Amino acid sequence: MKTAVSLPDELFRVAETTARRLRVSRSELYARALAEFLKGQREDTITERLNDVYSRRAAKLDSGLHRAQLKSLPEDAW
Numbered sequence: 919m920k921t922a923v924s925l926p927d928e929l930f931r932v933a934e935t936t937a938r939r940l941r942v943s944r945s946e947l948y949a950r951a952l953a954e955f956l957k958g959q960r961e962d963t964i965t966e967r968l969n970d971v972y973s974r975r976a977a978k979l980d981s982g983l984h985r986a987q988l989k990s991l992p993e994d995a996w
Contacts, residue, residue: 923948
């Protein structure tokens, strides 16, 4: 799919330099950058959904598990 976008001059220059350094086309560079950005957006959405689910009620930690976790920590002097 072809599309046209407007970029600030400095961003365009940096993208051109980066594409040459990576030996990829400008289109490939932009496609990779957009894919990475969109992946980050999905991950943010997942985090927000998990935060919503876990904020609905207070977390309860099993006392036996808590004791086992504490025992597994090294004895450090603070």
